[in-house]
Amino acid sequence: xxxxxxxxxxxxxxxxxxxxxxxxxxxxxxxxxxxxxxxxxxxxxxxxxxxxxxxxxxxxxxxxxxxxxxxxxxxxxxxxxxxxxxxxxxxxxxxxxxxxxxxxxxxxxxxx
Amino acid sequence: xxxxxxxxxxxxxxxxxxxxxxxxxxxxxxxxxxxxxxxxxxxxxxxxxxxxxxxxxxxxxxxxxxxxxxxxxxxxxxxxxxxxxxxxxxxxxxxxxxxxxxxxxxxxxxxx
Numbered sequence: 001x002x003x004x005x006x007x008x009x010x011x012x013x014x015x016x017x018x019x020x021x022x023x024x025x026x027x028x029x030x031x032x033x034x035x036x037x038x039x040x041x042x043x044x045x046x047x048x049x050x051x052x053x054x055x056x057x058x059x060x061x062x063x064x065x066x067x068x069x070x071x072x073x074x075x076x077x078x079x080x081x082x083x084x085x086x087x088x089x090x091x092x093x094x095x096x097x098x099x100x101x102x103x104x105x106x107x108x109x110x111x112x
Numbered sequence: 113x114x115x116x117x118x119x120x121x122x123x124x125x126x127x128x129x130x131x132x133x134x135x136x137x138x139x140x141x142x143x144x145x146x147x148x149x150x151x152x153x154x155x156x157x158x159x160x161x162x163x164x165x166x167x168x169x170x171x172x173x174x175x176x177x178x179x180x181x182x183x184x185x186x187x188x189x190x191x192x193x194x195x196x197x198x199x200x201x202x203x204x205x206x207x208x209x210x211x212x213x214x215x216x217x218x219x220x221x222x223x224x
Contacts, residue, residue, distance in 0.1 A: 033211065
């Protein structure tokens with residue numbers, strides 16, 4: 001069974017600070033997705049990383065896929081209250097139709 | 113553009129009653145469809161997925177079932193609900209071979 005561990009589970013910081021959250025596994029994934037979920041809503045896809053070592057930027061968010069495709073990180077620069085939410089990482093196996101393996105998420109609160 | 117709908121948005125049911133949750137996708141054809149349950153502190157759990165009409169794969173043995181009567185319709189059912197069936201149910205779709213999944217707004221089910 002593939003497992004994804006996300007850390008930290010909870011993070012509360014002040015507006016303007018930087019932060020990094022992590023997604024780690026002992027398994028290799030063919031791709032990894034990051035989602036953001038707000039209370040009472042479905043997760044929204046932020047990015048997909050596919051290649052080991054890949055870095056993708058989405059405004060103030062920087063996503064990195066580990067060289068061995070077992071881990072990933074999300075770095076947020078100058079966090080804003082609108083970044084508050086549950087950040088989920090999800091790994092895809094070898095090209096099957098089965099669902100993604102999700103981590104339990106990082107609950108992020110940005111205080112104004 | 114593609115959209116995904118779920119209803120009802122919220123549901124309160126007594127133990128032992130039946131269940132039917134519906135999910136429909138617009139703007140795409142032959143999607144892979146998924147049902148997830150999200151319980152507090154446990155992340156997203158894949159329940160069922162489908163690669164085509166009438167084709168259902170179950171990931172977790174339980175008292176729930178799924179059906180896909182039409183290409184873009186996915187139904188989650190139960191004959192007798194248990195207290196442990198309470199949770200947030202999410203439907204998602206993907207377009208193979210891509211692994212990105214796109215989620216509906218979810219149904220909050222409370223079993224009393």
